[in-house]
Amino acid sequence: MNIKDKMRKRLKLNRPSLRARARPPKHRSVCGSQFSAANLPGILQLQNCTDCGHVQYPPAELCGACLSSTLIYRETPCTGTLLAQSQLHHSLWEYFKRRIKKAPWPIASVQLDAGPVAIVHLVGNSFSTGDRVKVFSHSDASRSVVLLAVPESESIDTPALRRNIVDTIQLDQFAEHQQGI
């Protein structure tokens, strides 16, 4: 095989669906990366405004209430109420495509008691609207931090407990493809 054919074959094979390991979306904005860094320890750290006390999510450069720039990450109460949930049967990202092949992927929006609304990975299938939930942060297989929601009754106090929950939905593992390149 000459170089040209070799390159052509490479190009043909170098697509997400043929790769051995797929990861969740890694890219984040600068604020998003800071959110990931702030959330490595603890259950849930959100931006708090030291001027007006506003708690905000998604992360931004300025306080959405008073436009002050004195935002710091603080441990935030992790309880909230489930607003709506949905099972994804289709995704644009190879990692989720592989997961969805096995079972639909549940997501939800949660009104946190601290104020903001968060879109989260929902762990479990027996939720209904208005249920009380706990939301915690954890790194995924791309080493970016994402939020997960579990029933309020579930204990998430130690890192080991939270890691076990993440393990049940395999969010910390690559989605593998046998014979992938």
Add this chain to the structure above:
Amino acid sequence: MKDYGGVVLTTPISMGYARQSPHGAAWFVGSVLREMISAAGLTKKDVDGFSVSSFSLGIDSAVALTQHFGLCVRWLEQANVGGVSGILALRRAARAVQCGEADIVACIGGDGAAHRSFENTAAHFSSWSTDAAFPYGAAGPNGPFSLITAHYMERYQAQREDFARICLDQRYNANHYPQALLGHKELSLSDYLNARPIAGPLHLFDCVMPCAGGEGFLVMSEDRARRLRLPAVRILAADECHNAHADDPIQDRGGWTQYIESLYDRASVGPKDVDFLQTYDDYPVISMLQMEDLGFCKKGEAPDFLNKTDMRFDHSGPGVDKLPHNTSGGQLSCGQAGAAAGFLGVTESLRQLTGQSGANQVAKAQTGLVSGYGMVNYDRGICTAAAMLQGVDA
């Protein structure tokens, strides 16, 4: 607010619709411009205002396009606001013409659809979406809208059959509009209900198909249009409001509520008097929110309203009340050509109000309402706009 007297919209162009295209956004914007000036009997020199909306220009901006197309303009705008692009463009351009800042403004929305480009647009749509929505299943807009739809269905007891009313009547309209990408296929209720699931309550026919395409129109003085013998349309009233009701935990209304009464007042036309309605139909539930917020029915009553309303362009459906809706099939049947989708309702209204529609002409259409919605920055669409349009001869 000062009215838009003396200014008209003319020369609607819709072209180049394709599921996938090797061409970039500049090709679509420029091709619309070419078709537009040739249809209006103008030359490039006559166009002194240029408004561009596109998601896929990449590192180019509107001003780069003036050099590409050899245009010299004294008024330039780039309005990348998705589903309200068309109405935003017409409002800005009408004021520019009214104030003498430009004589003829070409308002164009155009987007390409390269292989796998949609995935890229969705992944990098906004910083909040990248940080806090896309990582959760990477469903693109289907994710947030499945949550909005699930919430609406639960709160107002809406059924999938109610959403089907919108999709089915729009497909009928598209069957009579040659450019609609899905217009060659009929859609039955059982097709709709048995479609494969996409996200929560959303199934295949609730979701728009991303595609390539270009849409545009010209804005000029009424005198100029008359001299050029161009059929034209007046703006009776137009408004916009962005990021309204930000404290609602999940969206079931939009910014239309902030201005719609005043808009009807200024236009001296109410929802009962319009000959058609064009809504932004990225998902059927969003058309329903618009019908409610624009005063066609009360909040939460859209399912009832749809079941007794015939939305076909030719009034051939069984519904007692008649309201032609998205008469070209909307995005659900035409395809969603990026920012051009925000122009779809405007160009279709211009064709209807000037009698230039072909097989899908609404009989005796004189007045129509167009509404826009867009930009899912995080968990909801935050832009809204609406315009009441009337044919000049009406």
